[in-house]
Structures are given as structure tokens and as C-alpha cells.
Amino acid sequence: MSTIRELLVELTGTTEYAETIGDDADLAGSGIDSGDLVRLVLLLEQRTGLEITAADMEHLRTIGDYERFVAERSAAGSAGGA
Template sequence: MSTVRDMLVELTGMPEFAEGIGDDADLSASGIDSGDLVRLVLLIEQRTGAEVTAEDMDGLSTIADYEKFVAERGSATPADGA
């Protein structure tokens, strides 16, 4: 399972995010609300060390978008050591 998918399952408690939602599905249309997106961004920042700006968030709408962002901007070592 992908890093972002793991985080989504953890945040929402919805196992559908493990494999039931396509990589290119819009997260907002998949049951993720704005609060969940903020929590996802905070978790990404905490675990990968990548800073996610408001401008970045404007371009992130799918699991694939978030995965690409993490791959390009995240560090090899999580910020919290987890």
C-alpha cells in the first residue's frame, strides 16, 4: 500500500482508501472533507519533512497527486522517526 493510502486509512478509518479508490479519483468526491485534507497535509509534513504550502494544496486533488508530491518533496527519513 502507498504512503498516502496508509495515511488516509489511518486518518479516516475507511479501509476503502487502501485499494478501493483509484489513484486518479478526486479525494473530495471520494468522501474526504476539507478537515481530512488538512489533517492529511499535516501528517505528510510530519512524516516526510515536506512542507506543503497553500499553493501546493491547490494542485493536489488525487492520491496520485499526493504520492507524486511526497516522492518529489519528501525526505528519505521521516521527520518524526516513525
């Protein structure tokens, strides 16, 4: 299970986000409210060490968006630290 899905399950207390929500489904349209999205970002920052700005959040709508963001930022951080 992806980190994003694990965090969504942790936040919501339901496995729906691990089992039935597709990578390209809009999270807000899937029942995640704005408070949960903010908590998701805070948890993600805490667990990964990445910074997610308000401008970044405007482009993060799906599980796939979050996964790509984390992968790209993690790769950029690794390359920049080498």
C-alpha cells in the same frame, strides 16, 4: 500500500482508500472533507519532513497527485542536500 493510502486509512478509519479508490480519483469527490485533507497534509508533513504550502494544496486532488508531490520533493531534497 503507499504512504498516502496508509495516512488516509489512519485518518478515516476505513480501508476504502487502500482498497477501492483509484490513484486518479478526486479525494473530495470520494468523501474526504476539507478538514481531513488538512489533517492529511499535516500528517504528511510530520511523517516526511516536507513542507506543503497552501499553493501546493491547490494542486493536490488525488492520491496520485500526493504521491508524485512527495516523490518529487523527496528527490529534490536529496539532490539539494548532496
